[in-house]
Amino acid sequence: MNLSRTARTLLRAALVAGLAVIYVPLAVVLLNSFNSDRTFSWPPAGFTLRWWGAAWDSAGLRDALWTSVQAGLGATAIALVLGTMAAFAVQRYRFFGRETVSLVIVLPIALPGIVTGIALSNTFHTVLGLPLGLLTVIVGHATFCVVTVYNNVLARLRRMGLNLEEASADLGADTFTTFRLVTFPMMRSALLAGGLLAFALSFDEIIVTTFTAGAGVRTLPIWIFENLFRPNQAPVVNVVAAALILLSVIPIYLAQRLSGGDPQTR
Template sequence: MTEAARAAADAARTTAPHAVRLTCVAKDYGPVRAVNDVELTVHQGEFFSLLGPSGSGRTTLLRLIAGFERPTAGRIALAGRDVTALPPSRRDVHTVFQDYALFPHMTVEQNVAYALTVRGVRKAERLARARDALWTSVRAGLGATAIALVLGSLAAFAVHRHRFFGRRTVSFLIVLPIALPGIVTGIALNAAFRTVLEPLGIGFGLFTVVVGHATFCVVIVFNSVAARLRRIAPSQAEASADLGARPWQTLRYVTFPALRPAFFAGALPAFALSFDEVVVTTFTAGAGTRTLPLWIYENLARPHQAPVVDVVATLLIALSVLPVYAAQRLSADPAGGRL
């Protein structure tokens, strides 16, 4: 990214409407001042974190922004609108609460759809939004799995069938994303996309979600194919060549059929991992891109909307069992062992 492009991007961000602006905000609880004259501006598209020890006023500041507390002094503006005196229901800002509970008098569907219900959204539209989020998750999972199958299989072949300088380093770098915390991967991908894609006019959306998910789905396919390659005797390829087969014919008629169970055994868990992903998706999805986990998460975290954590967890576990079981069956060794 050139200096001119960087300066233009900084200027555009500065002149764009701010997402959050606090002006001399203070909050007193009796004689105790919890928040003292805070000045803060967060621009659209920025990720901002509040760090500090316990009792430093972080939670109080977030409650002030959400509208659960009224400031003793100062002004609070969201998207250029002064919301200092507005209640939480009119601020269109969402909070993730530490304590969760279901509304016991509502069904599971009513709990999940409560936020849309109080906003006057019709039932058909609520279901349509859920279906759109589900379809986005399916497309992201299929895209990430397809990329992982190609890159993971090629990497496994390169690492386990060839000897070259840096082979162990390549293997380590491929496996590294699955070991990193999701928030680290998400922040790194977000920064990379802003640096590389935004100058090209490519914004955050389904494409960035697919690329982000593919970074850790590759590991699943790589491990599955590599394990299978270790079980295939080199003499099979040699015997095929001895019978007159060319390398591509050996790959088509001998190697690929032997690896087919490994492809499925890697693809199914990779799809399940992508479908359930939340953290990396949060940092790579655009404003108009919502996967099913994000849709559920946003509805559960809104004010007055208690999350259905236990129901969602049970449903996701039930859906994840099927591809994992299928992968285990497909990876079964005909001799009676396991890959």
């Protein structure tokens, strides 16, 4: 390539600077969680593990975490079933309105979260008369999680082709046996990757959650948001933030392992 030495150096510098901007705020949060001072003064006053202990002992925090896990698992389970079904239909069949199916599946994530949020809460509340609670949160999350499973399964089906399934049928296996012994094992890693993304999406969601959770239901993001503006809770919020940054390494590692070096995007 005919780039001058200066241009190359500048581009590399831009990359390094950009990555620094991406990581510095996360590092600040991590550092601050060990800050012995209550406020987020800079530089930190001293080192302490006191806030990590306080966060561990907080019952409200533990409840919120458990609610988030339940909501995430519920939404992921629904998304896995619906996303797989839709992906099979779109990839394996030709029918009228096939393109529209993809559009409808992407829509909940393409529209602003607040629109999806109030549309669903309005339907639960006024149209169906359902009380808002954990169940409505799961329904709301599942709606925008379907797309992650759908995309992953669709890509896998496209690469898989039909040869092995046809061979299985030729050897006498019926539709269900072929699915159990041939199709499903080949899709397993795509389902895991899609499910992982769905869980992460649900775990981090706050806007749709705000509108679909009743008064008593508090997911982790809602707990963080509620305590963000309370000065005496600041150190504990800091610890939760730091812990979430550290935990985000786990899905990245798993996604890397699953995709065999082909990093997954949302």
